[in-house]
Amino acid sequence: MEHNQEHVEQKYGYGIYILVWMALIALTAITAAFAGINLGEITIATALVIASIKTYLVLTVFMHLNSESKTFKAFVGVAILFLLISFILLFSDYSFILRN
Amino acid sequence: MSVQEQTIAHVHRDDVGARMGMWLFLFTELILFGGMFILYSVYRYKYPEAFHLAAKELNTIIGTFNTAILLTSSLTMALSITAIQRSQKSLSIFFQFLTLVLALGFLINKYFEWSVKFHHGIYPGSETLLAKPSGDIIFFGLYYVMTGLHGLHVIIGMVLISVMMRFTAKGVITSDSYVKLESAGLYWHLVDIIWIFLYPLFYLIT
Amino acid sequence: MSETLTVPINGKHPSYLEYQGKHKGLLGWILSTDHKRIGILYMVSILSFFMVGVTFGFLMRLELIAPGRTIMGPQTYNSFFTLHGVIMIFLFVIPGIPAIFGNFFLPILIGAKDVAFPRLNLFSWYLYIIGGCLAILSIILPGGPADTGWTFYIPYSVRTGSNVIPALMAAFVLGFSSILTGLNFVTTVHRLRAPGMTWFKMPLSIWSFYATAWVQVLATPIIGITLLLVVIERVFGVGIFDPSLGGDPVLYQHLFWIYSHPAVYIMILPAMGVVSEIIPVFARRTIFGYKFIAMSSIAIALFGSLVWAHHMFTVGMSDTAQFVFSLLTMVVAIPSAIKVFNWTATLYKGSIDLSTPLLFVLAFIFQFTIGGLTGVMQGVLSIDIMVHDTSFIVAHFHYVMFGGTGFGLFAALHYWFPKMFGKMYNQKVSKTAFWILFVGFQTLYFPMFIMGWLGMPRRYYDYLPEFHSYHLISTIGSWILITGVLIMFSNLIQALRKGKRITEKNPWGGETLEWKIETPPIHENFIDIPTITEAPYEYKQNEDTVLTDKEAK
Numbered sequence: 005m006e007h008n009q010e011h012v013e014q015k016y017g018y019g020i021y022i023l024v025w026m027a028l029i030a031l032t033a034i035t036a037a038f039a040g041i042n043l044g045e046i047t048i049a050t051a052l053v054i055a056s057i058k059t060y061l062v063l064t065v066f067m068h069l070n071s072e073s074k075t076f077k078a079f080v081g082v083a084i085l086f087l088l089i090s091f092i093l094l095f096s097d098y099s100f101i102l103r104n
Numbered sequence: 105m106s107v108q109e110q111t112i113a114h115v116h117r118d119d120v121g122a123r124m125g126m127w128l129f130l131f132t133e134l135i136l137f138g139g140m141f142i143l144y145s146v147y148r149y150k151y152p153e154a155f156h157l158a159a160k161e162l163n164t165i166i167g168t169f170n171t172a173i174l175l176t177s178s179l180t181m182a183l184s185i186t187a188i189q190r191s192q193k194s195l196s197i198f199f200q201f202l203t204l205v206l207a208l209g210f211l212i213n214k215y216f217e218w219s220v221k222f223h224h225g226i227y228p229g230s231e232t233l234l235a236k237p238s239g240d241i242i243f244f245g246l247y248y249v250m251t252g253l254h255g256l257h258v259i260i261g262m263v264l265i266s267v268m269m270r271f272t273a274k275g276v277i278t279s280d281s282y283v284k285l286e287s288a289g290l291y292w293h294l295v296d297i298i299w300i301f302l303y304p305l306f307y308l309i310t
Numbered sequence: 311m312s313e314t315l316t317v318p319i320n321g322k323h324p325s326y327l328e329y330q331g332k333h334k335g336l337l338g339w340i341l342s343t344d345h346k347r348i349g350i351l352y353m354v355s356i357l358s359f360f361m362v363g364v365t366f367g368f369l370m371r372l373e374l375i376a377p378g379r380t381i382m383g384p385q386t387y388n389s390f391f392t393l394h395g396v397i398m399i400f401l402f403v404i405p406g407i408p409a410i411f412g413n414f415f416l417p418i419l420i421g422a423k424d425v426a427f428p429r430l431n432l433f434s435w436y437l438y439i440i441g442g443c444l445a446i447l448s449i450i451l452p453g454g455p456a457d458t459g460w461t462f463y464i465p466y467s468v469r470t471g472s473n474v475i476p477a478l479m480a481a482f483v484l485g486f487s488s489i490l491t492g493l494n495f496v497t498t499v500h501r502l503r504a505p506g507m508t509w510f511k512m513p514l515s516i517w518s519f520y521a522t523a524w525v526q527v528l529a530t531p532i533i534g535i536t537l538l539l540v541v542i543e544r545v546f547g548v549g550i551f552d553p554s555l556g557g558d559p560v561l562y563q564h565l566f567w568i569y570s571h572p573a574v575y576i577m578i579l580p581a582m583g584v585v586s587e588i589i590p591v592f593a594r595r596t597i598f599g600y601k602f603i604a605m606s607s608i609a610i611a612l613f614g615s616l617v618w619a620h621h622m623f624t625v626g627m628s629d630t631a632q633f634v635f636s637l638l639t640m641v642v643a644i645p646s647a648i649k650v651f652n653w654t655a656t657l658y659k660g661s662i663d664l665s666t667p668l669l670f671v672l673a674f675i676f677q678f679t680i681g682g683l684t685g686v687m688q689g690v691l692s693i694d695i696m697v698h699d700t701s702f703i704v705a706h707f708h709y710v711m712f713g714g715t716g717f718g719l720f721a722a723l724h725y726w727f728p729k730m731f732g733k734m735y736n737q738k739v740s741k742t743a744f745w746i747l748f749v750g751f752q753t754l755y756f757p758m759f760i761m762g763w764l765g766m767p768r769r770y771y772d773y774l775p776e777f778h779s780y781h782l783i784s785t786i787g788s789w790i791l792i793t794g795v796l797i798m799f800s801n802l803i804q805a806l807r808k809g810k811r812i813t814e815k816n817p818w819g820g821e822t823l824e825w826k827i828e829t830p831p832i833h834e835n836f837i838d839i840p841t842i843t844e845a846p847y848e849y850k851q852n853e854d855t856v857l858t859d860k861e862a863k
Binding site for chain 2: 426427430489492493494496497500501502527528530531532534535536539542546547548549550555556557558561565568
């Protein structure tokens with residue numbers, strides 16, 4: 005009895021991948037160009053936001069997260085949340101140390 | 105149930121379970137690198153000027169080029185899966201091979217980047233580096249460790265993909281059974297994602 | 311993965327002990343992907359390393375029986391407390407219950423034939439053995455065993471000439487063993503539950519193993535990378551944590567404890583799962599508050615990941631961090647307390663059967679409560695400033711890790727032994743061993759609370775004469791405890807060799823799936839995968855004894 009492929013319909017033809025790839029390249033170009041403009045904190049924040057968008061695209065399209073069950077999406081959420089919270093709590097130490 | 109029925113061998117297959125296992129493994133890799141990103145962010149907070157200046161020593165053009173290479177390799181990996189889904193075996197193998205070539209290109213660029221630095225005397229434990237301010241030492245320490253470990257994962261990915269190429273050629277991976285290729289693809293995309301974050305944090309903070 | 315049901319001989323399926331697969335003899339064990347055999351492999355290796363850890367502890371207590379040098383010099387003492395910690399934590403308590411009993415019983419408890427990734431499971435055990443060998447290597451290589459404490463704090467861990475690198479590599483490899491086990495368990499619970507077994511029909515130990523598995527997967531990589539970075543720093547002089555190169559030693563501590571605090575929940579959650587399994591059986595009552603206990607396992611895993619810096623209250627963190635972590639530490643005690651209340655409520659007016667498993671469980675509740683409450687005390691900043699790095703802390707964590715998890719493991723051993731081996735041990739001897747263990751435990755560790763409070767530092771080779779009587783009592787306690795350990799293990803080993811054979815499926819009267827299958831289980835666990843219709847622990851309840859809300863408070 006083969007209960008193997010609860011497999012997803014093939015939503016992903018060649019076209020969608022190429023489209024996403026072009027978006028990724030474009031976003032990279034934007035980040036690089038933007039880096040030339042020195043706006044201090046905003047530059048790095050923008051770079052990170054763009055990196056997050058690129059990651060989102062890779063996760064949902066290339067890694068097929070969009071067509072997986074809710075469980076998988078919850079898993080990814082939990083992992084990212086763990087990292088984020090560790091980050092934030094750690095900075096509760098470093099951001100608030102009084103410096104002489 | 106009769107004894108005869110019970111002795112029939114049957115293959116248990118769970119593709120969803122296999123992918124689930126791979127995602128869980130990817131989380132461990134994500135957090136492994138996440139730990140290093142935590143390190144990076146604390147030290148950047150402590151040494152903003154030093155990081156800003158030290159980053160100028162890195163070659164932004166090669167870094168950007170490498171980013172494009174890796175993004176393209178993710179594309180070819182995804183395309184290889186679509187190909188095998190459509191029973192286009194040779195095309196799938198070709199895309200996997202392209203992925204390998206791009207990965208190799210990435211590593212070669214890295215090699216050049218590193219050798220230029222070494223040539224200038226900037227490597228862990230070198231006198232030149234130790235003479236620089238603390239922030240620089242930390243920046244380059246993080247640079248070498250993070251890109252080094254990332255490079256190691258690129259190599260591991262290449263080995264995985266080579267194995268998948270062989271499986272595809274031998275008919276182990278088919279249009280009916282390709283979860284192995286998907287899993288290798290997942291691993292490769294994570295390697296790409298890590299670089300997506302490494303790139304701006306090291307090359308674009310000038 | 312091939313699933314051939316074995317051919318019965320004379321109508322009877324061979325047990326997993328007798329089963330002959332592709333390999334025979336010893337190879338049939340060390341190459342087996344049967345989760346039950348892997349559980350036994352872990353049992354032998356984990357309990358062996360436990361005895362090594364006990365030996366280090368015994369010798370440490372011998373040194374501390376009187377001030378000044380007794381049997382060893384200070385350098386040796388430093389290595390001993392390091393090794394005692396590394397072995398007990400990474401080779402005994404963390405793998406302990408999940409690797410032995412999780413592996414053996416998790417698939418059975420959910421009605422599955424094996425875990426999701428049986429070959430990965432075997433690989434996890436190989437990693438465990440490799441890690442163990444690396445730890446032993448760190449003892450015997452020239453350079454001497456590591457003397458940094460199991461915490462490997464910077465900067466000493468990058469300065470000392472002792473065998474830090476093999477010790478760190480051991481921890482790294484053992485970390486991966488833990489990660490792969492966790493990964494396996496999460497996937498198994500999601501994918502392989504029997505038909506009808508919804509999440510809220512799972513036995514409570516599965517909830518515990520599941521929550522533990524998530525912590526194993528998410529938290530362990532942090533210490534993996536941290537220890538790897540220390541190795542890299544030692545070898546290449548890179549400049550990551552070392553303050554002379556611009557690094558921050560406190561950052562090391564943050565990263566270290568981001569894993570090592572959740573690690574203690576990896577240690578305690580499975581033991582709590584065992585307690586939740588045993589109490590209904592020996593009180594002959596449905597567990598009180600099933601959903602609360604299930605949810606509290608998740609809550610403990612969640613909140614336990616947020617409190618790590620309470621190990622760092624004296625290093626000079628910001629006031630904000632001190633406040634935040636102290637508050638979160640208070641919060642994490644709540645789900646644990648919920649469990650204790652629910653267990654107690656289950657026992658109240660139950661039909662108590664004081665068999666050996668229940669004795670260990672009762673001791674668990676007593677000791678975990680003491681350990682847990684002293685933990686909450688330490689969460690209070692003004693108290694922790696005084697007791698940090700004293701014997702008070704040592705007593706606290708031994709009460710929870712040994713008095714809690716250790717006794718939980720002993721409880722599991724005595725509960726599941728008949729099912730695993732088809733033999734019964736001498737219960738008079740096991741109860742005697744229990745009482746000796748219990749008395750020995752309090753004698754060994756309680757004085758540490760007092761002398762810690764009075765100022766006795768931890769990890770100190772020598773001490774002021776005013777602490778002598780406490781140390782003397784404590785060392786005598788260690789002798790009593792070890793006597794109990796030896797009696798307990800020899801009783802069980804004796805049972806294995808010459809004990810009464812039993813084939814009864816359900817010697818204790820349990821209600822979970824393992825008590826419905828053969829004793830010992832057959833290779834595939836089940837002839838037919840059952841369909842689940844009932845919630846677990848469905849004992850007949852005496853209407854009069856059902857607690858009203860008022861009584862429960």
